[in-house]
């Protein structure tokens with residue numbers, strides 16, 4: 001045992017750093033933020049384009065300057081931020097405390113914490129996890145790897161590149177590829193339409209005239225040694241064509257980095273695949289909280305940051321003996337909704353007073369409805385649902401939830417109501 | 419007795435004539451090299467690839483078979499039983515990860531159940547006595563995640579899992595330490611044989627040797643033909659496999675084998691020494707000896723089989739998919755022989771058990787060479803102890819878990835590959851080892867770096883910088899993209 005702290009935050013991305021600063025602002029004694037990477041900042045540190053910080057810092061900045069600003073703010077508030085430090089264990093300790101194992105060049109140490117915040121973020125599913133068959137050549141990667149190669153490693157990429165996906169991060173990958181010297185042939189999506197914001201899309205499309213091939217899937221990778229090209233199958237016609245390229249970037253298709261959570265025995269939400277959390281961002285284990293893209297993969301960084309701040313306030317309440325409701329009502333997202341976060345209703349309102357969700361399908365003018373035991377609790381204004389893109393449901397109806405009742409089901413009603 | 423003298427060889431460094439040239443640095447060729455290195459012989463080990471163990475030896479199911487189900491009386495049965503005993507003790511001494519998980523050969527139909535006594539009798543005929551029948555209730559209590567419908571099983575308590583990468587590396591490391599010359603990136607394209615010996619025409623020049631051993635795996639028939647053999651032809655039989663996330667590991671305790679058919683051992687589910695679960699292999703004959711691509715149909719059939727055997731797999735993430743090629747021939751048995759007249763030995767057609775049998779094959783080949791007239795004077799100081807290999811399994815402590823090691827050298831606490839928890843110290847050691855990696859795949863086979871669930875999302879860039887001799891993980895941030903378009907949140 002090498003010491004006691006009030007709160008250990010795992011992960012120094014936007015969520016973890018924002019939580020650490022808020023915890024210190026609220027007077028929490030000692031806050032330790034551990035990150036396994038060589039420097040704090042999380043994914044934005046690798047992401048040299050602009051578009052960060054709007055809702056939490058009220059200005060738009062590049063990823064690296066955003067990462068620096070958050071790290072600086074956490075440190076200035078008195079949090080100890082330790083990069084190069086992997087949290088390799090999380091277990092229960094005496095008197096309801098948590099034992100956190102930290103591994104770094106300084107050695108292996110176990111700290112006892114009164115509370116733990118998991119903010120380990122998410123990653124993109126790589127080609128193998130998507131079961132794309134074919135050869136295994138070099139040149140096939142995720143956006144995460146691409147960014148680290150190009151922005152942190154200064155690598156150049158010659159030749160043609162194909163981007164798999166057509167959501168925000170896919171356009172971001174296209175920008176990075178062009179920046180690195182590659183020629184982006186196209187973005188390929190199995191959906192019938194692209195799913196990014198107009199401004200971002202136009203930026204990429206107008207500057208470089210990158211086409212988006214919709215309803216298409218990459219069905220085979222070819223190349224021994226180095227990538228030679230991929231086979232693209234058109235879902236509408238079944239037509240298969242070979243697209244020569246030297247780089248293929250698999251984007252999006254997020255999965256929370258839930259290893260630590262699972263190994264520590266936290267219950268997972270089957271929809272988000274992150275730890276199940278209530279509206280206070282408390283997990284199934286008392287004293288362990290989770291925030292950021294670990295509980296909603298993936299939202300923008302400012303949303304992750306605000307979720308971290310929300311968790312900090314709940315942790316502060318928990319540390320001062322405040323009771324966080326234990327009788328939590330599950331919230332279930334029904335198809336075509338894929339998941340909803342938070343996924344349990346506890347004693348607090350959710351971050352920003354709303355739930356975030358994802359749809360599998362495009363829907364125009366859909367109304368989101370919350371039902372409990374046959375009772376309609378709320379119906380939203382018409383919203384547009386786009387796969388892989390965020391949708392929200394305001395949580396103003398939480399006071400109508402029957403604590404002893406059944407789960408709340410969130411469904412997409414028809415235009416005219418139910 | 420000149421046989422196939424092709425075009426004049428490209429200019430290259432000329433090597434001094436060796437006593438023995440071994441063609442193929444897979445698990446079989448490296449095993450032969452380290453076994454012959456116990457004698458005072460000058461040996462050169464030649465491979466077409468830039469690293470050892472890059473052929474079938476790197477892409478298999480990684481099971482250390484007992485040989486319980488081999489054809490009784492066959493050479494394979496004999497060398498497999500012997501080889502697995504030898505490898506078990508070698509592995510323990512060299513730090514090759516092995517776990518004795520045991521295997522359960524599961525019957526799902528009445529016909530399969532009826533086949534179990536025959537398999538048991540075969541095991542006993544192979545000299546393996548520890549096999550025993552297991553009733554369905556006992557089966558489910560030891561493997562509660564098994565899918566419904568199993569009617570009985572056989573337990574083979576000594577079937578084990580092994581690290582297929584450390585094994586040929588350990589053999590090669592031992593051989594190199596004993597003075598064996600390793601000649602990589604040197605494909606053998608032809609041979610000129612005369613009474614004094616052979617001249618191998620390789621991509622890196624001529625290699626002269628008095629004796630040649632063919633351990634060329636998928637190329638062993640072509641090499642055999644060059645030496646006037648030609649008694650077998652290889653038809654590669656591809657096996658595709660799926661590696662599941664480490665978080666799936668608790669689903670299973672032992673290896674789950676199916677009841678084999680005439681063609682293959684069938685699709686199995688096995689733990690790996692790296693803490694994952696492995697599902698496969700398929701069996702499909704392919705014309706191309708380098709076609710290790712996975713296919714949609716193959717992966718789909720594996721997932722369907724996996725769902726039946728272990729339904730919990732369906733909810734788990736896939737970490738990797740790959741394929742290997744079995745060196746199948748028209749013969750059921752290994753093609754192993756030596757010919758004193760030709761000063762040549764062949765260890766080819768080692769189809770689906772060569773990892774387990776490697777040391778048995780090597781011992782047998784050394785014996786055949788001796789009988790065929792190769793003098794085998796003992797090398798002073800040999801046999802020596804096996805080399806101490808870096809331990810990359812999950813059953814023993816890894817460097818990141820070893821406080822004493824980190825205190826002595828902080829590089830072992832600096833984790834570079836987060837999913838597999840590989841430290842900068844281990845990568846540094848691999849790069850400085852006697853048989854160093856040639857590429858990221860080679861580094862992965864020595865350390866596991868990059869093999870994890872993120873497949874490089876976090877570490878690939880840092881790992882390739884380390885491979886290139888750079889500092890690894892970058893702490894800084896680089897120049898920012900000028901004028902890049904903005905993400906505009908709603």
Ligand SMILES: Cc1cc2nc3c(=O)[nH]c(=O)nc-3n(C[C@H](O)[C@H](O)[C@H](O)COP(=O)(O)OP(=O)(O)OC[C@H]3O[C@@H](n4cnc5c(N)ncnc54)[C@H](O)[C@@H]3O)c2cc1C
Nearest residue numbers: 011013014015036042043051087120121292293300301304
């Ligand atoms: C290519 C790309 C472009 C993007 N562009 C934008 C954009 O323009 N604007 C925007 O707002 N958002 C953007 N995003 C999204 C944004 O990066 C994320 O929303 C944000 O980083 C999420 O923050 P987080 O704190 O939840 O997780 P992360 O930023 O992922 O941070 C998690 C941290 O935890 C660490 N960690 C994990 N496990 C452990 C452990 N066991 N021990 C120690 N540390 C651990 C990780 O190494 C990581 O540093 C982009 C994302 C990508 C991939």
Ligand SMILES: Cc1cc2nc3c(=O)[nH]c(=O)nc-3n(C[C@H](O)[C@H](O)[C@H](O)COP(=O)(O)OP(=O)(O)OC[C@H]3O[C@@H](n4cnc5c(N)ncnc54)[C@H](O)[C@@H]3O)c2cc1C
Nearest residue numbers: 442444446466473474475478479481606635637657772774
């Ligand atoms: C899907 C699958 C699953 C398997 N599962 C298992 C298992 O669980 N347990 C087990 O014990 N065995 C298993 N095996 C079998 C085992 O992998 C092989 O028997 C073993 O690897 C064969 O080793 P090798 O050295 O003969 O061949 P290889 O590893 O293929 O080595 C041959 C080497 O020769 C070189 N070479 C070829 N031609 C030339 C040339 N002309 N010039 C120079 N070099 C040349 C190649 O580059 C290669 O490195 C499996 C095989 C497959 C395909």
